[in-house]
Amino acid sequence: MIYREIGKRIQKAREEAGLSQEELASALGITQSALSNYELGKRRLYLANLEQLAGVLERPLGYFMEEERPAGPGRGRQEESSDEVTSEILRLLPEFSPGERAELLDYMKWRRDRSR
Secondary structure, three states: OOHHHHHHHHHHHHHHOOOOHHHHHHHHOOOHHHHHHHHOOOOOOOHHHHHHHHHHHOOOHHHHHOOOOOOOOOOOHHHHHHHHHHHHHHHHHHHOOHHHHHHHHHHHHHHHHHOO
16 A cells, blocks of 8 residues: 555544644644645655554554455455455554564565565
């Protein structure tokens, strides 16, 4: 998922929470300009930042990261199973320390590169 899509979800969640960019930025301890760049997809958003955003906006981490897929009969069984695995990973992620999450990310990148 690209940063622009995550940014759109941040903006939507912020607006639904009734917060201005300045108010949310203040709650996160960042500048309004930085938040604007996140929402526009112009600035890289690290997992720790996204976790903090999710907490302030009272959204699950998956809300910002999962791709929207059409529901219904067009979805295959394998895709549904993949969604369940992704949801479980996202549910467990906050239980790991930042260092452990970095190790998990390194492992996933290694597996991805190995399978190419």
